[in-house]
Amino acid sequence: MFWEDVSGQGRMWAPWQDLERLQDELNRVFTGLREPSAPSFPAVNIWTNQEGAVVRAEVPGIDATKIDISVMGNAVTINGRRDAAELKQGETYHRRERVCGLFTRTVEVPFRVDPKKVSAEYKRGVLSIMLPRAEEEMPKKINVRAS
């Protein structure tokens, strides 16, 4: 926008403001790398071994009791919400960059999970879900006999 409304005085041409804004933007770009948006929220890491998997999700600043985790077959779904601070009268936001609202994320692990043995913990804004492998899918050791 090249036109600025100046206190009801009609419109004034103010190109320098846009140039300054552009300069501010460029400064900001070159100051540091902004935390990139994850392809989906929350970002997850999956750790696995033969007995199970641990799904970790970065969900900073949420009420852990309101996280809903469900398991079906080999899929784990995390549901939750992140609330933004409610504004009272006379309060304003200068910046709002943090993700808020409802989120849902489903990830698959390479085996079926025993839903009864699933547990979870929330620490430093990271949710860890421990997913033990279903008993009947545990790998069986096959002995090779020399003939």
Add this chain to the structure above:
Amino acid sequence: MKTNLQTREATLPERAEGTRDRRIVAPRADIHENGDVITLWADMPGVDEAHVNITLDKDVLTIQGTSVEDELTNHAVSYREYAERDFRRSFSLSSEIDRTKISATVRDGVLKLVLPKSEPAKARRIEVKAG
């Protein structure tokens, strides 16, 4: 002409690289103001109070955090969307912030900074008397 935001992003004189092989990213932040206080929240998942560093150099407030992911024994990472990283971001404070009263807490991977305004900066109500 400068914007009248009390908490502006500072322009660092140079982009310093860390010595360790970690990415340095600027955390996403919310800044919120009511009459007396400016509050800043920054998302730093994986960061606890022992790994956060806040410095104030002249007018430049720098927040820094190092995220830590606990190693799981006998597990291997089979899928990765995030990694340990350093969070760093600087803001320039306007003169109305009381430098001595800045406080910070870290909870559930969120850094919260409370920046109270100094007394004269608070809006004063001026009574108008009938003359």
